[in-house]
Amino acid sequence: MKITVHRGINQIGGCITEIATDTTRILIDLGKNLPDNSGNNDDYLDSKSEVAQLCNGIDAIFYTHYHGDHVGHFPNVPDSIPQYIGKVSKQVMAIKAEVLQQDIKKVERLKTFQPLDKIAIGNIVVTPYFVSHSAADSYMFLIEAEGKRILHTGDLRGHGYLSKGLVPTLKKYIKQIDFLIIEGTMLSRSNEKVESERELKVRVEKLMAQYKYVFVLASSTDMDRLATFHKANPTGRLFVCDRYQKRVLDLFTANGGSYSDLYKFENLSVFPNNTLLEDMIREGFCMMVRVNKYDGKYSRFTSLTINKIPNSERVLIYSMWGGYLDSERHQNKEYIEFCKRFDNIERIHTSGHASLECLTEVCELTNPRVGIIPIHSERSDNFHLLPITEGLKRRIITTSANVGGIDVEIIDDMTY
Numbered sequence: 079m080k081i082t083v084h085r086g087i088n089q090i091g092g093c094i095t096e097i098a099t100d101t102t103r104i105l106i107d108l109g110k111n112l113p114d115n116s117g118n119n120d121d122y123l124d125s126k127s128e129v130a131q132l133c134n135g136i137d138a139i140f141y142t143h144y145h146g147d148h149v150g151h152f153p154n155v156p157d158s159i160p161q162y163i164g165k166v167s168k169q170v171m172a173i174k175a176e177v178l179q180q181d182i183k184k185v186e187r188l189k190t191f192q193p194l195d196k197i198a199i200g201n202i203v204v205t206p207y208f209v210s211h212s213a214a215d216s217y218m219f220l221i222e223a224e225g226k227r228i229l230h231t232g233d234l235r236g237h238g239y240l241s242k243g244l245v246p247t248l249k250k251y252i253k254q255i256d257f258l259i260i261e262g263t264m265l266s267r268s269n270e271k272v273e274s275e276r277e278l279k280v281r282v283e284k285l286m287a288q289y290k291y292v293f294v295l296a297s298s299t300d301m302d303r304l305a306t307f308h309k310a311n312p313t314g315r316l317f318v319c320d321r322y323q324k325r326v327l328d329l330f331t332a333n334g335g336s337y338s339d340l341y342k343f344e345n346l347s348v349f350p351n352n353t354l355l356e357d358m359i360r361e362g363f364c365m366m367v368r369v370n371k372y373d374g375k376y377s378r379f380t381s382l383t384i385n386k387i388p389n390s391e392r393v394l395i396y397s398m399w400g401g402y403l404d405s406e407r408h409q410n411k412e413y414i415e416f417c418k419r420f421d422n423i424e425r426i427h428t429s430g431h432a433s434l435e436c437l438t439e440v441c442e443l444t445n446p447r448v449g450i451i452p453i454h455s456e457r458s459d460n461f462h463l464l465p466i467t468e469g470l471k472r473r474i475i476t477t478s479a480n481v482g483g484i485d486v487e488i489i490d491d492m493t494y
């Protein structure tokens with residue numbers, strides 16, 4: 079067996095991991111590099127022929143979730159290779175493709191799985207287990223082949239609404255493994271406070287009580303965060319969004335609403351609507367704003383609304399990663415410009431990624447016999463700083479090696 083980290087060591091995003099036996103090869107994720115502050119992602123895979131070359135001989139691809147840094151290159155995968163993703167993830171991607179007028183047929187070709195399905199590809203068996211992340215319908219994969227068990231965590235966290243299943247899942251289904259391939263985003267962001275989504279909701283409720291007019295900048299596909307704002311919005315106040323956001327929320331209601339009221343996104347006020355602005359001013363509102371301009375009419379309506387309300391009476395809640403405003407490398411100019419329109423800005427955000435405590439717990443519970451391979455981290459070596467046992471620390475692999483008879487190849491194409 080061979081494990082290849084094509085990308086993901088010492089970089090966040092652009093994840094690609096390969097697991098190969100003598101007869102079968104699969105990829106976990108085929109992500110795009112995250113763009114820098116000028117929108118440049120410096121990605122050699124932005125070419126159909128490069129993707130085809132990387133995929134040559136690959137029998138299947140499994141995606142942990144729909145974020146672009148994990149799924150971004152899927153449209154260029156040759157049709158002959160089956161690609162698997164969660165059912166709801168596929169629907170989110172279909173809505174996005176439609177709105178952005180991308181080729182919907184590419185999304186339709188994706189195969190879907192349910193949690194706990196055992197999917198056999200040649201002599202490799204892949205089982206998806208649900209994890210909490212800032213994308214709905216995210217999974218970690220247990221990969222079993224040639225008597226070895228590998229857990230690939232994808233992106234996950236222990237402080238979301240649905241995180242309480244993580245430890246029981248690890249104990250009941252995963253147990254001990256041979257290799258752990260684990261995200262380590264927070265290893266280079268350890269100064270960020272990791273609040274739970276529930277704690278965040280309490281802070282949002284306080285702001286909603288303070289301001290009648292609340293504008294929110296948040297990810298349109300982060301089901302937990304959307305639930306936080308929707309549930310914190312006082313009864314009688316309007317929850318305003320565009321048609322695209324409504325479609326995503328309706329999808330989440332249809333899938334998540336049956337097991338928790340938290341995900342029942344009801345009473346949405348959707349633009350366009352002739353009397354909406356009057357109703358908003360009278361009743362108060364929580365408005366999900368969109369900064370990218372795919373819907374010019376909604377952007378103009380947002381501007382109109384902002385201009386109608388005195389600056390002192392409105393607040394913008396910025397509920398995304400702070401790096402888009404602060405980090406030199408990842409600054410987003412559109413977000414920065416938009417924020418300038420408000421005197422009152424509150425930052426309310428918690429990471430979609432595992433805290434250092436959560437990473438430690440996953441390592442200890444799965445107790446990998448042979449190796450721990452940190453990916454999705456700008457500082458994979460920082461994994462040594464976690465308070466895990468010396469025995470586990472010795473099993474951390476950040477450069478190519480042959481361990482326990484298994485070849486681990488780690489390609490580091492982006493060194494910070």
Ligand SMILES: [Zn+2]
Pocket residue numbers: 091145147148233454
């Ligand atoms: Zn990611």
Ligand SMILES: [Zn+2]
Pocket residue numbers: 143145211212213233430
């Ligand atoms: Zn992600």
